Amino acid sequence: MDLESMTSASALQALSKLLSIPEEEEDGLEQVLDPSPAVGALSPGNIGPAKKEESKVNPPNKTENRKDIWDPEEVPEGSEFDDMWDPRGQPEYDIIFKQQVGAEDVFLGMTRKDPSTACCEDLLIKIKLPGTKSSDITLDIREKVLDxxxxxxxxxxxxxxxxxxxxGKASFITEKEILEVTLTMKREFDFINFF
Incomplete structure (x- = not known):
């Protein structure tokens, strides 16, 4: 017997040992591979150990109302204003980020401001309102919504x-029929960007 045939024979035995299933695992494998009609088809969710059901724990001060479809925390702010059946058109608008810079920012770079929106203080929203008078405009501004x-x-x-x-402040330019709304942004880390 030469060395090549011994190596190939030992390699085949090692391969068959890897591919063979131990007897105690065979019973569990047959159950997984032979699903009953009540269980249904296998999916990627069947791989791995069986998952335990997580128990839902309600906070002690929160009363559960079975008639509610969702929690108030799940509803995004401003959705109470949304009306998809309203026939009025949506006007064109532009959102512009503004920052206040001086000579020390432009020429010397003393305040570490850069042109990115992270260094902007204000939000300017220009809304085109053709055929509108300033007395016809109703504007409501919340923390995250402009209505x-x-x-x-x-x-x-x-x-x-x-x-x-x-x-915030708003001004209507009658000649151009544009409403300009300037709002100050609130961010958590403003003390890092501005001193």
Whole structure:
């Protein structure tokens, strides 16, 4: 017998040993491979050990109402204004990020500001409202939602950043029929960007 035939024979035995299933596992494998009609077809979820059912624990101060379809926390802010059956059109708008810079920022780079939106303080929203008078505009601003309504237009805009709704300002440019809304953004780490 030469060395090659011994190596191939031992390799085949090792391979068959790897592929063979131990007897105690064979019973469990037959049950998994032969599902009863009540169990249904196998899926990727059947791989691995059986999963235990997680028990749902309600917080002690929260009362569960079985008639509710969802929790109030699951509803996004501003969805109460959304009305898909409203025939009014959505006006065109632009969102512009603004930052206040001085000579020390532009020439010396002393305040570490850069052109990115992370260094912007204000959010300017320009809304085109053709055929609208300033007296016809109803504007409601929340932390994450801008709601604008006129007789011809309706805009429900989810803002890209939370804003301070109490310090915003709006001006209507009659000649261009554009409403400009300037809002101050609220961010957690403003003390890092601005000193």
């Amino acid at each position: 604008l309504r006129t007789p011809k237009h309706k805009l429900l805009l989810h803002l890209p950043h939370p804003v301070d709704s109490k310090t």
